[in-house]
Amino acid sequence: MDTQAAFDILTNYLKAGKQRATPERYAVLEAVLQIQGHFDAEALYYRMISNGFKISKATVYNTLDLLQNAGLVSKYRFAENTSRYEKAFGKPNHHHMICLQCGDIIEFINEKLERIQNDVCTEKDFNMQSSTLQIFGTCAKCRKKR
Numbered sequence: 001m002d003t004q005a006a007f008d009i010l011t012n013y014l015k016a017g018k019q020r021a022t023p024e025r026y027a028v029l030e031a032v033l034q035i036q037g038h039f040d041a042e043a044l045y046y047r048m049i050s051n052g053f054k055i056s057k058a059t060v061y062n063t064l065d066l067l068q069n070a071g072l073v074s075k076y077r078f079a080e081n082t083s084r085y086e087k088a089f090g091k092p093n094h095h096h097m098i099c100l101q102c103g104d105i106i107e108f109i110n111e112k113l114e115r116i117q118n119d120v121c122t123e124k125d126f127n128m129q130s131s132t133l134q135i136f137g138t139c140a141k142c143r144k145k146r
Helices: 003-016 023-034 041-050 057-069 111-123 140-145
Strands: 073-077 083-087 095-099 105-108 134-137
Touching (some): 023 057, 041 057
Parallel strands (some): 095 134
Antiparallel strands (some): 073 083, 095 105
């Protein structure tokens, strides 16, 4: 992943919105870019402070919202009370299967679903920006344990 390109997107977003480009915002973005998979804001906050960053929880939460608005992260609710995030920058559109037993999140891409979404948007004259499909159920590992 090109960190500089992500920083440039954030810089342009902040300039367009006449917002300040603070070191903390870039630190949160850099931390997000290092994470593989899904994460919650609390885990990101504790990861950052354990690595020596001086940052508040509020700054982490607010910056994640800002990064979502800038198109750099995606935010999800996977049948739990906590929002989960993942980096969106440089990642293809994909969907999720969530195991209700163990909490595993399985990502997948399906060209048929993409075509159907595009067809529906064309029929309804709708300009889609992004989409996600969430399928809840039980994964193969958990079914084998029963």
